[in-house]
Amino acid sequence: MYLKTLNLRQFRNYQNQNVEFNAAKTILVGNNAQGKSNLLEAVELLATLRSHRMTRDRDLVQEGEAIAQINATLERQTGVSDLTLTLRRNGRRSVALNGESIRRQMDFLGVLNAVQFSSLDLELVRGGPEGRRNWLDTLLIQLEPVYAHILQQYNHVLRQRNAFLKRHVETLDATSLHSELAVWDAQLATTGTRVIRRRDRAIQRLAPIASAWHASISGSTEVLQIKYVPNIPLEDNHPEEVQQAFLAKIQQRAIAEMHQGTTLVGPHRDEIELTINQTPARQYGSQGQQRTLVLALKLAELQLIEEVVKEPPLLLLDDVLAELDLSRQNQLLDAIQDRFQTLITTTHLGSFDSQWLKSSQILFVKAGEIIPN
Numbered sequence: 486m487y488l489k490t491l492n493l494r495q496f497r498n499y500q501n502q503n504v505e506f507n508a509a510k511t512i513l514v515g516n517n518a519q520g521k522s523n524l525l526e527a528v529e530l531l532a533t534l535r536s537h538r539m540t541r542d543r544d545l546v547q548e549g550e551a552i553a554q555i556n557a558t559l560e561r562q563t564g565v566s567d568l569t570l571t572l573r574r575n576g577r578r579s580v581a582l583n584g585e586s587i588r589r590q591m592d593f594l595g596v597l598n599a600v601q602f603s604s605l606d607l608e609l610v611r612g613g614p615e616g617r618r619n620w621l622d623t624l625l626i627q628l629e630p631v632y633a634h635i636l637q638q639y640n641h642v643l644r645q646r647n648a649f650l651k652r653h654v655e656t657l658d659a660t661s662l663h664s665e666l667a668v669w670d671a672q673l674a675t676t677g678t679r680v681i682r683r684r685d686r687a688i689q690r691l692a693p694i695a696s697a698w699h700a701s702i703s704g705s706t707e708v709l710q711i712k713y714v715p716n717i718p719l720e721d722n723h724p725e726e727v728q729q730a731f732l733a734k735i736q737q738r739a740i741a742e743m744h745q746g747t748t749l750v751g752p753h754r755d756e757i758e759l760t761i762n763q764t765p766a767r768q769y770g771s772q773g774q775q776r777t778l779v780l781a782l783k784l785a786e787l788q789l790i791e792e793v794v795k796e797p798p799l800l801l802l803d804d805v806l807a808e809l810d811l812s813r814q815n816q817l818l819d820a821i822q823d824r825f826q827t828l829i830t831t832t833h834l835g836s837f838d839s840q841w842l843k844s845s846q847i848l849f850v851k852a853g854e855i856i857p858n
């Protein structure tokens with residue numbers, strides 16, 4: 486797939502900016518805080534309706550404005566699509582495809598696919614499980630857009646169950662609490678099972694690809710394993726069995742839940758374990774080795790999305806090339822070649838190979854404006 490144009494209106498520090506992409510690789514150059522990452526973030530939003538920066542919509546809308554709009558034309562094997570995402574300070578969003586407004590956001594997801602890679606991704610190794618769950622969920626949204634809906638339903642039930650626990654844990658006796666909770670338990674188990682099974686399937690597919698990339702980058706000296714460790718024990722990926730295990734665990738933890746007034750069981754407490762040579766990646770080795778791991782994950786995401794959607798997704802490289810040593814840079818560049826349309830941000834062109842510079846479109850970014858070369 487190929488992103489042909491992008492228009493940003495009142496988005497972050499862009500007032501009204503058109504960009505035409507005319508090469509497989511576009512390098513956005515500029516000093517810090519000029520708007521390079523903002524542009525990549527806009528593309529990420531079109532692909533996933535999420536931003537890895539975890540910002541609220543009111544931060545995406547330009548200061549002093551009520552509405553921001555991101556518009557793009559995208560060429561796919563099936564034809565050209567026009568995507569529009571409108572963001573509002575009050576958090577309400579609307580999406581349109583080819584000028585027609587779309588009611589369900591999941592019908593918008595899956596039109597543009599992109600893999601985003603920034604230095605924040607190192608948190609996948611160093612940070613807590615929430616970051617890894619978010620990463621996997623964002624990938625799943627692109628592999629199966631219906632997952633966005635499934636996750637939303639689960640989170641909705643989870644919030645309501647938590648609110649119920651908080652409200653009633655002190656006012657109801659244990660028997661009434663149990664019987665009322667049973668309704669929420671059933672819904673939590675049904676929606677949660679859908680989340681768990683999809684996360685499991687995605688990791689089953691991603692893990693071998695990531696391990697292969699990792700072996701190739703590290704010269705086979707290190708073995709990367711990615712393991713889905715669901716909060717509900719998962720014997721096999723059968724819906725009834727997962728659901729039963731879910732309900733059994735809720736029973737086990739009932740006293741603790743009442744004591745703490747919050748839901749302690751379910752995929753909001755899942756972990757995705759990353760190990761290198763059987764040691765947790767967080768504890769294993771240098772920053773360089775952790776970067777190799779993240780690079781392997783990103784290359785695996787690219788490959789898996791391509792396998793599933795049958796077209797190469799875009800790659801958004803936010804200031805990461807300079808953080809990789811030369812050999813890893815070359816591994817990445819070899820893997821990309823001209824197959825994946827790539828948008829790259831950098832503060833200086835010095836770290837780029839001259840072949841790359843020759844074949845790339847170079848755009849200068851200054852204070853929310855793009856100045857062509």
Ligand SMILES: Nc1ncnc2c1ncn2[C@@H]1O[C@H](COP(=O)(O)OP(=O)(O)OP(=O)(O)O)[C@@H](O)[C@H]1O
Nearest residue numbers: 497498517518519520521522523544545546547548
């Ligand atoms: N809602 C907003 N309204 C106006 N300006 C904004 C808004 N959100 C962010 N900005 C501005 O955008 C700029 C940050 O841009 P961005 O994060 O894209 O930086 P960058 O060019 O990628 O640089 P770096 O290398 O530091 O990441 C800052 O000047 C910030 O003040």
